Amino acid sequence: MKKTTIRSTGMFVPPNVVTNHDLEKIMDTSDEWIRQRTGITQRYWINEECGASDLGAEAAKMALADAGWKPEDVDFIIFATLSPDIMFPGSGCLMAAKLGLDKTPVLDIRQQCTGFLYGLATADAYIKSGLASRVLLVGGEVHSSGLDKSTRGRDVTVIFGDGAAAVCLEGIETDKKVGLLASALHADGNHADSLMTELPASRLLQRLPSGVATDDPRYYPVMDGPAIFKKAVRMLPKVTNEALKKADISLDEIDLVVPHQANKRINQAFGQFMKLDESKIFHNIEKYGNTTAASIPLALHEAIAQERVGRPGDTVLFVALGAGLTWGASIFRFF
Numbered sequence: 001m002k003k004t005t006i007r008s009t010g011m012f013v014p015p016n017v018v019t020n021h022d023l024e025k026i027m028d029t030s031d032e033w034i035r036q037r038t039g040i041t042q043r044y045w046i047n048e049e050c051g052a053s054d055l056g057a058e059a060a061k062m063a064l065a066d067a068g069w070k071p072e073d074v075d076f077i078i079f080a081t082l083s084p085d086i087m088f089p090g091s092g093c094l095m096a097a098k099l100g101l102d103k104t105p106v107l108d109i110r111q112q113c114t115g116f117l118y119g120l121a122t123a124d125a126y127i128k129s130g131l132a133s134r135v136l137l138v139g140g141e142v143h144s145s146g147l148d149k150s151t152r153g154r155d156v157t158v159i160f161g162d163g164a165a166a167v168c169l170e171g172i173e174t175d176k177k178v179g180l181l182a183s184a185l186h187a188d189g190n191h192a193d194s195l196m197t198e199l200p201a202s203r204l205l206q207r208l209p210s211g212v213a214t215d216d217p218r219y220y221p222v223m224d225g226p227a228i229f230k231k232a233v234r235m236l237p238k239v240t241n242e243a244l245k246k247a248d249i250s251l252d253e254i255d256l257v258v259p260h261q262a263n264k265r266i267n268q269a270f271g272q273f274m275k276l277d278e279s280k281i282f283h284n285i286e287k288y289g290n291t292t293a294a295s296i297p298l299a300l301h302e303a304i305a306q307e308r309v310g311r312p313g314d315t316v317l318f319v320a321l322g323a324g325l326t327w328g329a330s331i332f333r334f335f
């Protein structure tokens with residue numbers, strides 16, 4: 001049976017760096033608070049008009065060049081984002097056009113921080129069923145244009161960064177135990193209001209309600225940070241054990257954990273709970289903040305560039321929890 005392998009990766013962030021000290025100038029926060037509570041020292045925010053599809057196209061070009069593929073060589077595109085360029089059509093269609101494509105099928109997914117994991121599982125299903133053999137999976141976010149940059153929104157705003165990352169996935173016929181070994185995915189919409197942006201809302205008679213000021217808090221993301229933190233620390237080990245069982249491997253066989261970069265403390269607590277050496281957990285949240293659907297592929301790209309992982313046989317655990325709530329884990333072995 002075909003196995004889903006990663007041929008290449010790519011990433012792109014906008015050029016404008018926003019440090020914690022820059023944020024101190026616009027809201028009541030401090031570099032010390034942000035670093036201690038999250039591990040973040042800077043993030044990238046767009047400073048000229050630019051959508052998730054623009055960032056995604058740049059990341060995709062890098063991944064395609066590294067794979068030696070032309071855009072037309074891809075037979076399926078998956079684009080994961082919670083911050084689409086416009087309400088519709090999806091950013092995947094917009095990105096494909098920017099890559100010069102006019103007929104390649106595209107699927108947009110809205111799975112927030114687990115977008116990459118859901119995208120990987122979807123690509124794997126397309127590859128194993130024979131519907132596709134070369135899949136471009138992209139995660140891209142422009143959070144900064146939708147954040148409340150006053151003190152009222154500081155708990156959320158300091159965390160999020162803009163960016164995109166891409167992977168080229170290819171189905172390879174082999175009997176070896178390689179490629180995507182297992183995925184465990186979950187969702188529980190009962191906790192949707194613990195992390196959401198409420199407006200604009202199609203469920204209302206007027207999507208943009210009249211008489212509501214544009215700085216109404218419902219236009220900005222709200223998050224019950226402590227509740228999400230506790231949920232993550234409880235669910236990430238559980239879903240990891242589920243994925244390990246599905247893959248029929250032990251935790252000792254994992255060479256590197258590439259977790260969603262939501263908060264460094266969440267990933268440290270996960271490592272302690274799983275009794276993992278700190279060197280086995282990859283972090284780059286300090287440079288990028290939480291880039292949501294882009295975060296895991298962006299971390300994977302850097303982990304490969306730093307030669308922390310990527311040799312044949314190297315085994316990686318991807319794990320994430322985020323808005324939805326959605327959570328999941330995937331285990332991937334390099335070919």
Ligand code: ACO
Nearest residue numbers: 029033037112113154155158225226228229262263322323
């Ligand atoms: N600067 C300074 N002070 C702040 C800031 C800030 N940016 N934000 C909040 N505070 C204050 C609060 O007002 C509070 O003050 P008080 O004690 O006077 O009331 C105090 O700091 C503590 O606030 P907490 O919310 O309890 O702080 P906590 O230690 O929980 O850290 C954080 C907050 C960083 C948001 C944390 O809860 C977290 O990371 N949660 C999980 C986030 C996450 O994983 N999200 C999911 C992924 S994102 C996605 O899916 C899209």
